[in-house]
Amino acid sequence: MLNIIWTAFFLISFLAAGWQAFALGHAEIWTLTVNALFDAAKTAFTICINLTGMLCLWLGLLKIAECAGLTSVLAKALAPLFKKIMPEVPDNHPAIGSIVMNMAANMLGLDNAATPMGLKAMEQLQELNLKKDTASNAQILFMVLNASAVTIIPINILMYRAELGSSNPCAVFVPILLATSVSTLTGFLAVAWVQKLNIFNKTVLAYLGGFALFIGGLAWYFVSLPDDIRLKYSGSAGNFLLLLIIFIFISAGALKRLNVYETFINGAKEGFDIAVKIIPYLVAMLAAIAMLRASGVMDLFIAGVEKMLLFFNADTAFVPALPTALMKPLSGSGARAMMIETLKTYGGDSFEGFTASVIQGSTETTFYVLAVYFGAVKIIKTRSALPCALLADLAGISAAVYLSYLFF
Numbered sequence: 001m002l003n004i005i006w007t008a009f010f011l012i013s014f015l016a017a018g019w020q021a022f023a024l025g026h027a028e029i030w031t032l033t034v035n036a037l038f039d040a041a042k043t044a045f046t047i048c049i050n051l052t053g054m055l056c057l058w059l060g061l062l063k064i065a066e067c068a069g070l071t072s073v074l075a076k077a078l079a080p081l082f083k084k085i086m087p088e089v090p091d092n093h094p095a096i097g098s099i100v101m102n103m104a105a106n107m108l109g110l111d112n113a114a115t116p117m118g119l120k121a122m123e124q125l126q127e128l129n130l131k132k133d134t135a136s137n138a139q140i141l142f143m144v145l146n147a148s149a150v151t152i153i154p155i156n157i158l159m160y161r162a163e164l165g166s167s168n169p170c171a172v173f174v175p176i177l178l179a180t181s182v183s184t185l186t187g188f189l190a191v192a193w194v195q196k197l198n199i200f201n202k203t204v205l206a207y208l209g210g211f212a213l214f215i216g217g218l219a220w221y222f223v224s225l226p227d228d229i230r231l232k233y234s235g236s237a238g239n240f241l242l243l244l245i246i247f248i249f250i251s252a253g254a255l256k257r258l259n260v261y262e263t264f265i266n267g268a269k270e271g272f273d274i275a276v277k278i279i280p281y282l283v284a285m286l287a288a289i290a291m292l293r294a295s296g297v298m299d300l301f302i303a304g305v306e307k308m309l310l311f312f313n314a315d316t317a318f319v320p321a322l323p324t325a326l327m328k329p330l331s332g333s334g335a336r337a338m339m340i341e342t343l344k345t346y347g348g349d350s351f352e353g354f355t356a357s358v359i360q361g362s363t364e365t366t367f368y369v370l371a372v373y374f375g376a377v378k379i380i381k382t383r384s385a386l387p388c389a390l391l392a393d394l395a396g397i398s399a400a401v402y403l404s405y406l407f408f
Contacts, residue, residue, distance in 0.1 A: 006288055006334075013291035020296060033294040040290035044282040047163055047340065048275050054159040056271030061249050063267020064260055068252035078103055081207045085188075085197055086138040088128065095124035099142055106146070118146060119376050126377040134381040135374060140388070141191045143373050147366045147389040148180070148187035148396065154361040158242075160340060161357055165348030170242060172354060174222060174234040175403040176361035181215045183363045183396025190388040223406065234407050285337035289323075293341065298323065318401050320346060321355035325397045328359065329366040329390065336360065355404040362396035 017033050020026040078100040082089075089095055098121035121142060129136040135143070154176050161169035185208075192199050199208065225233055253260040292298045301323070306316040324338040339356045346352040366389045374382055 006284060009288035009292055012297055013288075013295040016295040016297045016300075029295065033291060036290040036294035037287055040286040041283050043344070044286045045279060047160070048279045048282055050163050052272055052275040054155075054162070054271075055275050056268035058155045058159075059271045060264035060266075060268035061246055063270075064253040064258065064263050065249040066267075067258055067263050068249065068256045070249070070252055076100075080203055084201050084203045085192070085199075086141060087197075088136065089125070089138050090128075093124070093128070095121055095128070095138075098124055103145065118142075118373060122373045122377050126379075131381075132377075133379060135379050135383050135385055137195045139374075139377075139379070140383060140385040141188075141195070143370060143382075143385050144187040144191050144388045144392060145184065146373065147364050147369045148184040148392040156336070157339075157357050157361050160336070161343065161348055161353075164340065164343040164353075166343075166353070167349055169348075170239045171234050171407070172357045172361065173239075173241065174218065174237055175358045175400070175407050178215060178219055179358055179362035179396050179400040179403055181211070182399040183392045185211070185215075186395035187388055187392030190391050191384070194384045194388065230407055282337065282340075285334050286340065289334075289337050289341050293345075315405075317351055318355050318404065320352040321359055321401075321404075324356040325359045325400075328363055328397065329393050335365070351404070351408050354408050355401060358400040358404050359397055362400040363393045366390060366393055 013033070017029045020029045079096060082096050082099055083091060086096070086099075098118075102118040102121050122139060125136060125139050125142065126132065129139065154173070157172065157176065158169045161172065189199075191197070198204070222230055222234065250260060253263060289298070302319050305319050305322060309316045309319065320342055324335050324342060327338050328335040339353075339360045342356040343350075343353040366386070370382065370386060370389065374380075374385075
């Protein structure tokens with residue numbers, strides 16, 4: 001999928017530039033496009049190098065959390081829920097443990113730990129699956145929850161916002177939490193409806209009620225604030241929560257009698273490796289997107305959507321963030337590059353950049369998650385997994401746009 005998207009970007013950009021040069025007589029388009037291509041490659045490298053320090057910081061802190069057992073604590077808290085919503089999985093089956101460990105790692109932003117746990121969980125669920133080429137109900141629910149992805153700490157987005165000039169990177173913290181919650185709840189309810197799960201069970205109601213009460217209370221509080229201080233309070237709340245999380249991580253490590261400093265260093269070492277590894281991917285996607293913008297394709301798309309919205313007298317301020325929304329289900333690196341392009345073009349503290357950031361944090365990359373998790377166990381018949389996951393994407397992205405208007 002990513003290969004098709006990337007190739008299409010370059011070919012479309014070249015054809016668009018050629019049309020402008022030969023049909024419209026804009027010969028300078030070749031120079032503009034080549035300059036944009038080279039500038040994008042330099043920008044990608046600069047961003048990755050400057051992100052190294054932030055990556056080292058957070059990977060070090062997350063390593064402390066992992067070694068201190070915080071992931072296990074969260075997993076134990078979620079276990080009773082998964083026993084009820086996956087009735088085909090026997091009690092005390094190891095798949096339940098792997099599933100909740102995967103979800104806990106995702107919530108804490110431990111992507112490197114979440115994926116191996118998720119693949120292990122899918123393999124264990126496959127052992128219970130009677131039709132090996134067809135996704136079971138439990139596998140569908142697990143995949144949709146991964147694709148909707150509640151993330152408590154959107155580290156990568158905050159880092160990119162800080163690097164690209166935002167004076168308050170954490171201003172998106174609360175909107176992202178609310179948007180990703182909407183996405184996850186929608187995905188879960190869609191699967192529950194298709195599979196006719198008993199969500200009125202006391203255990204399920206307790207978890208859903210607690211989750212809805214927390215998110216609803218958080219939303220109500222921020223909606224009740226005056227417009228002129230809502231964004232300021234969101235940023236302050238985000239900064240406070242991040243500092244609180246760091247305090248909890250380090251305190252938990254100290255209580256476990258870890259060598260907190262050495263554990264941090266071991267985790268931080270991974271930050272440099274990751275920064276280096278993402279350079280080729282970021283160069284590839286930023287270069288392709290720079291071609292789209294320089295050749296006029298991106299502007300043409302945005303102008304077309306704006307005209308359609310204006311026809312219905314709708315506000316068009318969010319339209320420049322739409323490329324991130326369209327790319328998000330298809331490619332994580334592509335969506336990230338779209339977000340970076342929007343932040344660069346409109347500014348780190350612009351409404352367009354704010355909206356693209358919230359959209360980026362609202363869901364996961366559906367097609368990638370589906371391909372990795374189902375591909376690992378050779379499932380080719382995904383049943384309701386994709387429609388339910390795309391519905392969750394739509395809900396999350398719609399919520400992201402609404403919340404951006406509300407908070408900004």
